[in-house]
Amino acid sequence: MSQLSTTLYQILPAAPALPPSPTGPGFLLDASFAHQGVWAGVSDLLDLAYQHFAEQGRQDILDQHNYVLHMLLPHRRDAIPLKYACLTDTATNSEKTRNYSLDRAYRLIHGAVTLIAQWRAAVAPGAAWTVVVRHFDQAGHLARRFFFELGRRLSVAAKLSLYVDSGRAPEVGIKGVRLAQADAVDVPLTALGPAPGDGEPRLFEALEHADMSDWERHYVPLLRHYQARQDGLMAARVAMRALCVHNHFGYYHEASSFVDTVLPHLDRLVEDDQSARWNYVGNIFQSLVTTGKEQAALAAVEQHAAPQLTETVLQAKMHYLLAMVHLRYLRQQDVPLAQHHIDLALQALQAARADMPADDHAFLSVFINNGLAFVRVRQGRPDEALALCQGGFDFLTSRLGQDVHRLHRSVLLYNSAQVLSALGKQEEALDYYRQSMAMDPYYSEYYNESGNILQRLGRYDEALALYDQAMLYSAPYAEVYFNKGNCHAQLEQWEPALACLDYSLELNPDQAEAYLLRAEILEMQERPDEALADYGAAIALNGDHVAARVNRAVIHYGHGRFADALDDMNHVLALEPAVASHYENRSEIYKAMNQPHLQLRDLDAVRQYGEAA
Numbered sequence: 001m002s003q004l005s006t007t008l009y010q011i012l013p014a015a016p017a018l019p020p021s022p023t024g025p026g027f028l029l030d031a032s033f034a035h036q037g038v039w040a041g042v043s044d045l046l047d048l049a050y051q052h053f054a055e056q057g058r059q060d061i062l063d064q065h066n067y068v069l070h071m072l073l074p075h076r077r078d079a080i081p082l083k084y085a086c087l088t089d090t091a092t093n094s095e096k097t098r099n100y101s102l103d104r105a106y107r108l109i110h111g112a113v114t115l116i117a118q119w120r121a122a123v124a125p126g127a128a129w130t131v132v133v134r135h136f137d138q139a140g141h142l143a144r145r146f147f148f149e150l151g152r153r154l155s156v157a158a159k160l161s162l163y164v165d166s167g168r169a170p171e172v173g174i175k176g177v178r179l180a181q182a183d184a185v186d187v188p189l190t191a192l193g194p195a196p197g198d199g200e201p202r203l204f205e206a207l208e209h210a211d212m213s214d215w216e217r218h219y220v221p222l223l224r225h226y227q228a229r230q231d232g233l234m235a236a237r238v239a240m241r242a243l244c245v246h247n248h249f250g251y252y253h254e255a256s257s258f259v260d261t262v263l264p265h266l267d268r269l270v271e272d273d274q275s276a277r278w279n280y281v282g283n284i285f286q287s288l289v290t291t292g293k294e295q296a297a298l299a300a301v302e303q304h305a306a307p308q309l310t311e312t313v314l315q316a317k318m319h320y321l322l323a324m325v326h327l328r329y330l331r332q333q334d335v336p337l338a339q340h341h342i343d344l345a346l347q348a349l350q351a352a353r354a355d356m357p358a359d360d361h362a363f364l365s366v367f368i369n370n371g372l373a374f375v376r377v378r379q380g381r382p383d384e385a386l387a388l389c390q391g392g393f394d395f396l397t398s399r400l401g402q403d404v405h406r407l408h409r410s411v412l413l414y415n416s417a418q419v420l421s422a423l424g425k426q427e428e429a430l431d432y433y434r435q436s437m438a439m440d441p442y443y444s445e446y447y448n449e450s451g452n453i454l455q456r457l458g459r460y461d462e463a464l465a466l467y468d469q470a471m472l473y474s475a476p477y478a479e480v481y482f483n484k485g486n487c488h489a490q491l492e493q494w495e496p497a498l499a500c501l502d503y504s505l506e507l508n509p510d511q512a513e514a515y516l517l518r519a520e521i522l523e524m525q526e527r528p529d530e531a532l533a534d535y536g537a538a539i540a541l542n543g544d545h546v547a548a549r550v551n552r553a554v555i556h557y558g559h560g561r562f563a564d565a566l567d568d569m570n571h572v573l574a575l576e577p578a579v580a581s582h583y584e585n586r587s588e589i590y591k592a593m594n595q596p597h598l599q600l601r602d603l604d605a606v607r608q609y610g611e612a613a
Helices: 041-057 058-063 066-072 102-123 143-152 211-226 232-248 252-256 260-272 272-287 292-305 311-328 334-352 358-378 384-400 405-424 424-439 444-456 460-472 478-490 495-505 510-522 528-541 546-558 562-575 580-592 595-610
Strands: 007-014 023-030 128-134 158-165 176-180
Touching: 007 143, 007 424, 023 041, 041 058, 041 066, 041 102, 066 102, 066 460, 102 143, 128 460, 143 176, 143 252, 143 292, 143 510, 211 232, 211 252, 232 252, 232 260, 232 272, 252 272, 252 311, 260 292, 260 528, 272 292, 272 311, 292 311, 311 334, 311 358, 334 358, 358 405, 405 444, 424 444, 444 460, 444 478, 460 478, 478 495, 478 510, 495 510, 510 546, 528 546, 546 562, 546 580, 562 580, 580 595
Parallel strands: 023 128, 128 158
Antiparallel strands: 007 158, 007 176
């Protein structure tokens, strides 16, 4: 293939794949972040899936993936409005007090892979597709992860042959994937997406007051334009907007890639505008701290904000942020130092009272006190934390009304629910979760966490209904499918339980507890070989997993593999040497191995530890 000038690698699942299926269509994608943006190559493939199901009238599938399609196909957003927009999606400016988690972007990836799988099954059920990705070494974090997940999930059954063209061997950032250097691909490939360099840039002046979606669609050629002219200041202006856009959508790795372009020109970008300085530094901080660069994030605040901020309201916001650094983000956390910064934030806010609108002061006071509530939780003072959250909600609602700062007030309710649950007050916690849902009805985690409480209370049917809503309001994530599978298992609904666990493990194979639960169900269905494989997978993830080793020992024992059973029980007893039932199990193994003196020794241990218990 003349278009490929570097080395070709095939992305393969770590587990052996089936023999190749008959060859189907082939696609050539361009993953260059600098030329095509965050979802370079991904959106081109996804757009074909969207067009297919739209032409077929499959609104059910389009609705299933509404969130993914809306986010990954920005040029079609007018045609794909969000069906279930949570407050984090819709809040803007000072109303947006909760950022997306990094995991939310990974959920988008899994939803996109699932949609591609459905599309492939719909148009070519018996054939494997070939996908070649150019400029893979120039792809952004999320695009790279998408293609690794696509290869891991779709290559297992030989449904997809996925190759990446890269100037260096790619670093595999997820488990369950391996790379193999490949020869040229013989399948004819259909090139998707515009060629690199296509698209005339819009002028900066035309975009200066545009919204996030406009900047998302148009910053790429504009940034490339200024970089080609070696205009560092204008490139920094565009890069700063791009950084803010990617933070807004929760694409933090991509956002942080612009920091080095912005920082050398930061002083000229903000001049004497302290609010702009804090806005820019705050965005730089968010992009760095969310992607594991905590020290660089802290340095950005200490070097580019702290010495220059004299306005007391901005100092209050800065000290709140520094409190969160020491309370949440740094590996070596420091609760007393976090308390110190919260105190400084409240002092600065009090000093700013005369210089800001009363309603703004009221909100910021509650916001900072919510940080103090977090400190109180970490100090082991949950009752004080609860009072801060509840008091803050009541104060804001009475002062500002029902329609202002809905997102933050829902977060205060949510925080109250979490504290109440930790205190064992589950019914009260459920009531606060319900209030959070009423205020922010499409936030998936509220339903998942409420379902977990109901499951612990044995109210399984209610829990299942909430898990279904959690799934409806989010792109897929492994946790909620595991929780639902566990709930079905408690009701002895084995097939739905297995279906949920299968999908949970497809989304995230790094779950020892999911393998354990699936193995236990398979044992009950008298499928010992499959159960044995799952116990082995759980132990591979956690070699000290006691339940998995005990259960595997029982299967080995039942099949006459006494040495293997003994090996597992010896490991278990090294971990838990004072549990009578473990000695009882091992005594049976010694009995089968005709070692009566060892059997008697373990029976003595059974009596000893049984009496102690």
